[in-house]
Amino acid sequence: LNTAHKEIDLARPKNNEDVSGFLPVEREWVTKFLENGYIDTFRMLNGDVKDQYTWWSYRFHAREKNIGWRIDYQCVNEGFVDKVKSSTILSDVMGSDHCPVKIELDV
16 A cells, blocks of 8 residues: 555654655545455554554665554455454565565465
8 A cells, every 4th residue: 555554554653744655645545445344454463563564764774773664454355354364564574675464364
């Protein structure tokens, strides 16, 4: 989605209120998407755990300091939610400014 949905989804929400990827209009779109029958599997299974990000700027050693954003999601529709066994962020996997996200399904 390349949008951090809620303040918990980025390290410095107050500093980024006017930055693309956290604009009110973008966040509202994510809210509407979720209200129309889709589930953010990471939040569903991990609750309000903090400091879990999927993207870090290449600047200022942001990844080393874990100053990031959770902008990569794995969503399922409500009819598929019982098949989701885990949804994790693989923040230790290097290779780009994003890290992989992993979902396990029982299908």
